[in-house]
Amino acid sequence: MNPQIIVESVSSILKGKEDVVLKSLVCFLSGGHLLLEDVPGVGKTTLALSLSKVLGLSFARVQFTSDLLPSDILGVSIYDQAKKSFVFKQGPIFHNIILADEINRATPKTQSALLEAMAEGKVTVDGITYELPKPFFVIATQNPLEQYGTFPLPESQLDRFSMRISIGYPDKETEVSILRGENPLEKIDKLTTLVKPHEILSTIQQISRFYVSPDIAKFVVEIVSRTRNHPDIILGVSTRGAMHLINCAKALAYCRGRDFVVPEDVKDLAPYCLVHRMVLRDGVDGQALIKSILEEVPSP
Structure with a gap:
């Protein structure tokens, strides 16, 4: 696994932000989770999507709102008439990389649904514990300026994020090239997967030692x-x-x-x-x- 090539590949989409991409990759390889605190429209979703594509991992985006329920994230048990029993329908959290967009817009009850997942890599629904896929990486975003209709993250949840970074605005030259080029989200489909899942897990275990x-x-x-x-x-x-x-x-x-x-x-x-x-x-x-x-x- 070559981290430099991964950073260069993602930076070809998120132009002028090599340092941000490196820190994001570092957070991922550390086995932790990332909090992106920045204004809208600077590439938070692009960063998350590009990382998942290059790493070859499954991805899900959850837009946090005040009416979002824990079951909308974790999943729900539904009664199956044919089987005469309840069947668990997995929520979006059962992916390798989760983008929790505007996490501070959800109520504390919904925010807390992520705590067990982030700390232990598993979730408990209706008394049954389910293991999450490995690796598991949460990228949460929040706007540091917009406070209307938000529920600030408590210290106990902030403490679950290994790093907090900001992407920031691009420099003028980079912004001109972005405006003259194609949509960055369209370029993501052209990215090549550079590493296999078992290599990622092996690398994370190697780093931990x-x-x-x-x-x-x-x-x-x-x-x-x-x-x-x-x-x-x-x-x-x-x-x-x-x-x-x-x-x-x-x-x-x-x-x-x-x-x-x-x-x-x-x-x-x-x-x-x-x-x-x-x-x-x-x-x-x-x-x-x-x-x-x-x-x-x-x-x-």
Whole structure:
């Protein structure tokens, strides 16, 4: 599995966003889930579709609305007259990659339907537990500006996302080329699948066994400890957050051609793995705060 070729292939559709594509792939290979926080129309759906196509994985998009029910995501048991029993009809969550579009527009009850799936890779319906396909990757989106009719994600759910990133607007030259070219969604059909499912699972398992030195582990613990004692932070990073940062750093090391983590891997991903897990005081810039902490903590 060649991560560079995958990034280049997806970037041919999502032009000028190689770094965003790389971070998305890193999140996927870490075994975690991704939160895209951005305004509409910058390519969130295009990113999710392109990744699924290149990776050769099944894909489903769920538009979250205030009247969406948990059963609309998980599935429902229907009585079969012929069999004289209930038959479970799988919902869209039974795909490899799920795009949970505008997740904060659904009620907390519906949002919580994703918690078990994201944490354990399975869902329970009517007392019966069903395993989800592997790999399983949730890409959730939300608009950071539009708050009317939304239900903000609680800290417990934000903590399930390994990374939060933004795509942002393209630069002017890229935007001109996009406007002069064909619809990016039409180009996705022309993408070639570059990897087989068993290779993906093997790679994810391989990455999970990468070496993390005691010094790197202490480095991460020191970073998250400072978020718990900082005067501008009401709620610091949990142990789960530290684990996700380590897992993502392993995946980034793999994409950079190594089988061990170095401090630069941690530093490059810390703002995207940690900021959304913190509760900040009003007016505090989380990205700048994490960067200042990284400057204060000595590298091993």
